[in-house]
Each structure stands twice: as structure tokens, then as C-alpha cells.
Amino acid sequence: MKINTCRIENFTVFKKQELEFCDGVNIIIGANATGKSHLLKILYAMAQAIPGKERAARNDADIFRLYGMLNGVFKPEDGEVNTMIRSQDRKTPAVFHLQSDLGQHYAELRRDYHIAVGNLVLGKTEPRRWRPSQIDEPPGLFIPPNEVLAIYPGFAASYEKRELAFDQTYYDICRALSAAPLRQNNADFSPLTLKLEDILSGKVIQKGDRFYVQNKKSEKALEAHLLAEGHRKIAAVVHLINNGSIRKDTALFWDEPEANLNPSLIKHIALSLRELAKLGIQIFIATHDYLLTGELSLAAEYNNMAPQVPIRFFAMSREKDGPVDIQSGNTLADLQDNPILDEFAAHYERERLLFYDQTRTESTNE
Amino acid sequence: MSKIIDIERLRFAFGDAWVAYKADDERDLSKVKQGVDGTKDADIVALLHGAKLYLMEVTDLRAARIQNRKKLLHGDMVREFVQKIRDTIPAIVGAFHTTGHKDQWIAFMKKLADRSEKIHVVLWMEQDAPRNLSEEKKRMAEMKTFAQDIKTHLRWLTPRVLVESLQTYEHNLPDLDVNNLPGAGQLSKRKSTA
Numbered sequence: 001m002k003i004n005t006c007r008i009e010n011f012t013v014f015k016k017q018e019l020e021f022c023d024g025v026n027i028i029i030g031a032n033a034t035g036k037s038h039l040l041k042i043l044y045a046m047a048q049a050i051p052g053k054e055r056a057a058r059n060d061a062d063i064f065r066l067y068g069m070l071n072g073v074f075k076p077e078d079g080e081v082n083t084m085i086r087s088q089d090r091k092t093p094a095v096f097h098l099q100s101d102l103g104q105h106y107a108e109l110r111r112d113y114h115i116a117v118g119n120l121v122l123g124k125t126e127p128r129r130w131r132p133s134q135i136d137e138p139p140g141l142f143i144p145p146n147e148v149l150a151i152y153p154g155f156a157a158s159y160e161k162r163e164l165a166f167d168q169t170y171y172d173i174c175r176a177l178s179a180a181p182l183r184q185n186n187a188d189f190s191p192l193t194l195k196l197e198d199i200l201s202g203k204v205i206q207k208g209d210r211f212y213v214q215n216k217k218s219e220k221a222l223e224a225h226l227l228a229e230g231h232r233k234i235a236a237v238v239h240l241i242n243n244g245s246i247r248k249d250t251a252l253f254w255d256e257p258e259a260n261l262n263p264s265l266i267k268h269i270a271l272s273l274r275e276l277a278k279l280g281i282q283i284f285i286a287t288h289d290y291l292l293t294g295e296l297s298l299a300a301e302y303n304n305m306a307p308q309v310p311i312r313f314f315a316m317s318r319e320k321d322g323p324v325d326i327q328s329g330n331t332l333a334d335l336q337d338n339p340i341l342d343e344f345a346a347h348y349e350r351e352r353l354l355f356y357d358q359t360r361t362e363s364t365n366e
Numbered sequence: 367m368s369k370i371i372d373i374e375r376l377r378f379a380f381g382d383a384w385v386a387y388k389a390d391d392e393r394d395l396s397k398v399k400q401g402v403d404g405t406k407d408a409d410i411v412a413l414l415h416g417a418k419l420y421l422m423e424v425t426d427l428r429a430a431r432i433q434n435r436k437k438l439l440h441g442d443m444v445r446e447f448v449q450k451i452r453d454t455i456p457a458i459v460g461a462f463h464t465t466g467h468k469d470q471w472i473a474f475m476k477k478l479a480d481r482s483e484k485i486h487v488v489l490w491m492e493q494d495a496p497r498n499l500s501e502e503k504k505r506m507a508e509m510k511t512f513a514q515d516i517k518t519h520l521r522w523l524t525p526r527v528l529v530e531s532l533q534t535y536e537h538n539l540p541d542l543d544v545n546n547l548p549g550a551g552q553l554s555k556r557k558s559t560a
Contacts (some may be wrong), residue, residue, distance in 0.1 A: 290507070332500075332504070333498075333504065334500075336499065336500060338500065338503065341500070341503045341504060341507055342503060344503075344506070344507035345502075345503040345504075345506035345507050347510060348506050348507065348510035348513070349506065351510070351513070352534070355526055356538040356539065358526070359414070359418070359538075359540070362418060363383070363414065363418075363540050
């Protein structure tokens with residue numbers, strides 16, 4: 001699917017926000033607690049919950065899937081996502097509106113557990129009546145900040161028994177990882193997976209519920225949990241491509257791709273994101289990384305940097321406890337608020353002041 | 367009484383706290399260049415309060431901006447700057463060893479040889495005024511990267527490194543005024559705006 005626009009009202013940090021996304025790589029930046037991950041999770045929940053073309057008929061299961069998805073991805077402490085509605089007013093709903101190539105999708109959620117989808121008001125949801133969604137061909141895939149290959153063995157079963165405190169994005173990606181590689185790899189993706197395998201110096205293989213990277217020369221297989229954490233993240237992406245979880249028309253949501261990655265790998269991640277977009281995958285990332293945003297901005301600025309794909313930046317900012325404000329632009333330079341750049345500039349300002357302060361101190365002591 | 371040194375389109379006015387020399391004007395310093403082709407040195411060598419050694423280089427990117435911008439991005443500018451700082455060290459040593467008036471250079475030599483002293487390396491880099499706040503911040507981030515790169519290349523000297531410009535300099539160094547030469551770059555001076 002391709003998400004064109006979304007409108008979120010009255011939910012967590014969002015008072016009323018309308019966003020227009022590009023078909024390629026959408027990059028969300030902002031300081032902590034500005035709602036970057038919330039935005040990714042709302043988009044993901046809606047993408048997963050809406051009926052696809054093949055499931056046009058709406059039924060209770062479709063409706064409650066959205067409620068379940070929101071509960072699952074946010075996992076609020078008291079167990080009910082209704083408490084995350086911004087307004088205290090019981091009647092003012094949180095509104096989620098998504099315009100995608102599959103159509104328009106609209107949902108309301110109220111503090112008194114009423115939920116409505118489209119023009120259909122469905123009455124009260126039953127608190128705690130939800131289970132992790134199980135969709136055969138989910139339109140979206142969420143990669144959480146922490147890598148999952150090391151925790152994968154037995155994770156899904158434990159999650160289903162509600163033994164784990166992880167949010168549903170971890171469960172969903174473990175389910176996606178559980179699929180075996182396709183018998184025939186999609187040739188369009190081969191150049192990308194080969195590049196990623198070069199970084200890993202091996203092929204990603206799955207034996208039972210464990211993952212390994214098999215060295216291309218020695219053929220020795222190294223268990224996933226013995227790999228560097230950054231490499232585990234890359235190995236997971238390779239397997240998700242190989243098993244078709246990441247395929248043309250997937251909406252890919254990746255929260256902090258840079259987490260645990262050595263800076264030398266960031267340019268490869270930036271290139272991989274653009275190559276995935278070229279292959280028809282719409283990408284949403286939330287990031288704090290100067291290098292990653294810089295690389296993607298360069299690709300937007302220089303049309304001799306292949307592959308060329310649409311790129312759009314979103315900067316989220318908010319006053320303490322206030323609603324979020326979101327600016328967008330096609331390059332980093334288009335953004336008035338860029339907390340990553342601000343901090344780099346402030347860091348150098350601190351260095352300058354230290355240089356001069358030391359000079360003054362030493363001059364006084366002479 | 368201040369000493370005026372003009373480099374490219376900048377005017378440095380060193381007050382009494384400084385002993386400062388424009389390297390190109392000092393025959394003692396230029397001897398090292400006679401030995402090896404391509405040897406260059408920093409624009410200014412200076413002592414603050416007779417105690418702190420400063421090596422300063424001026425790069426004015428306001429002329430030939432695109433060409434200089436390429437040099438900046440490709441790392442050539444860091445390399446050039448580092449080479450100049452490197453070559454200034456033997457230039458000072460050579461001046462001390464061969465000059466008829468050693469007293470002029472002995473304080474500089476002592477600072478070079480004192481392990482407890484930091485050598486201050488300053489690159490004045492003038493660019494066109496940033497077009498907006500975002501570009502200004504991006505430039506600050508660039509300067510940070512640039513300073514870090516210089517430090518890495520000069521780690522054998524363990525200097526304190528500063529990349530400075532008229533945009534941000536507010537007479538922070540004692541007794542040193544820096545301004546555009548008359549007619550040069552008045553439009554480039556722009557203070558930060560919120």
C-alpha cells in the first residue's frame with residue numbers, strides 16, 4: 001500500500017495534524033517525547049487494521065483490529081488505549097484518517113470505548129477483548145528500535161501467553177521472521193540483499209527457530225546472538241526480504257534504524273532505504289541520527305546520487321506538555337526546526353566558548 | 367600600540383597583549399621555504415601575553431565560492447591547512463637557529479618545546495553570509511566536523527583547535543579585533559536571528 005495522507009486528532013501529542021507523505025522515504029525527526037514513534041505506530045496500526053482490497057467487507061473483526069492494534073502497539077500501562085485520548089472530554093473522539101491507494105479509512109475512538117469506522121458506528125468495544133492481530137499478508141511491517149533476532153526463539157509463543165511486556169511491534173516482526181525464505185528469490189531484490197550480505201560477510205539462514213549467518217567462504221554458521229547487534233539488524237532485514245515480508249507495496253516503518261549501528265554502516269542503511277523505495281516500498285523512519293538524515297538529504301539535493309526516489313522530511317517539535325507541531329520539507333535545509341542539527345551547532349558553540357574561556361582563564365593567571 | 371596585519375580581506379588588530387608576525391613579512395620564517403618547494407606556512411604566528419602560542423590561517427571562501435566549496439567538501443582544505451601548520455613548526459625552529467636576533471623567537475621556541483603548553487591553532491574561514499537560520503546551523507555543524515578533522519590530523523601536536531569567522535567572532539580573544547578590510551564583505555556580516 002501507499003499512504004498518501006493522514007490526519008490525527010486528539011490523540012497523545014497530536015491535537016490536530018495533517019501530513020502528506022511521499023511514495024519513497026519519509027524521515028521523521030524530533031527530540032525525545034515529540035511523538036515520532038507514536039506517529040509511526042499510529043500509521044502502522046492503521047495500515048494493518050484497514051481492510052485490504054481483498055478483504056473489502058467490513059465486519060467486527062476488522063473494526064476491533066484497529067482497537068487491538070492501537071492497544072497492542074502502544075501497550076498502555078492500564079491496558080486501554082482510550083486513556084491516551086488527549087481531551088478529557090468523554091464525547092470528543094480521537095480521529096484517525098488515512099488516505100492510501102486502497103481508499104480512505106476513517107476511525108474514531110472515544111474515552112467511553114465507543115469506536116466508529118467509516119460511517120459505521122459500532123458501539124462499545126469490550127475492554128481487554130483483543131488479541132494480537134494475525135494477518136496473512138500484512139500491508140505494513142514495523143521494525144522496532146531493538147534488534148529481534150537474539151530474542152526471536154520462543155518469543156511469539158511467550159507473547160501469545162502474555163508473558164512478555166514488549167509491545168506488539170516486536171510480536172509482529174517475530175511472526176514475519178518466522179516465515180521461511182521464498183523458494184525463488186525476487187530477482188529485483190537480489191542486488192540489495194547481496195550488498196547487505198557483503199556487510200555481514202555471509203548469508204542469513206534459518207534453522208528451526210534460530211538464525212545464523214553462514215560465512216560465504218568458510219561456510220561456518222555463526223549464531224545470530226553472537227553477531228554484533230548492528231549486524232543482527234541487517235540480517236533481520238535480509239531475511240525479511242528473502243521471505244517476502246518486505247516486498248513491493250509493503251509500507252515499511254522503521255523506528256531508529258541507526259540504533260546500535262556503527263557510523264560506518266549508516267551510509268549503507270541510507271542507500272538500502274533508497275533502494276527499497278525504488279523497488280516500490282514506501283518507507284517511514286524515525287531517527288535521531290545526523291549522518292543518516294544527512295545522507296538522505298544529500299540524495300534529495302543531488303540528482304546524480306542514484307537511485308533517485310522521493311524523499312520527504314518531517315520535523316516534530318513541541319513545548320512541554322503542549323501539542324506537537326510538524327514541519328515538512330524535501331531536504332533538511334527546508335526545515336526550520338532540526339533538533340539534530342541544532343545540537344551539533346550547539347555542541348560546536350560549546351567548544352568555541354570553552355576555547356575562549358580557557359584562553360581568558362590562562363591570560364588572567366599569567 | 368596595536369599591530370595591524372592584513373590577510374586576504376581581513377584586518378587583524380593585535381593589541382599590546384600580543385606579539386604577532388605576518389609570516390610572509392618575516393624573512394626569518396621564510397627560510398624554511400627556500401629548502402623545499404611547496405612549503406607554506408600559517409599566515410600569522412603570535413604570542414599572547416608572551417605565554418600562549420597561536421598559529422592562525424585565513425581562508426576567504428567569499429571569492430571563488432564554488433571552487434573553494436569543493437575543496438572544503440573534498441577535504442583538500444583540511445589537508446592544506448594542516449600542512450601549513452606542520453610547516454610552520456620548522457619555520458619557527460629555523461628562524462630561531464639562524465636569525466641574528468634570537469630574542470625575537472626564543473619565547474616561541476620555548477612554547478613549542480614545552481609539553482605542558484597547548485598550541486592554539488585558529489582557522490579563520492570566511493564564507494558568504496548564510497541565507498537562513500537553517501543554513502547557519504548547518505554551517506556550525508560543518509565547522510564542528512572541520513575542527514574535529516583538523517584535530518585528528520594534528521594529533522601529534524595536541525593543539526587546541528578553533529575554526530572561527532567574522533560571523534561568530536565577538537572579540538572573544540583578548541586584545542584582538544578582527545574586521546573586514548574597507549570595501550570587503552560588509553554584506554557578509556550577519557548576526558544570528560531567531
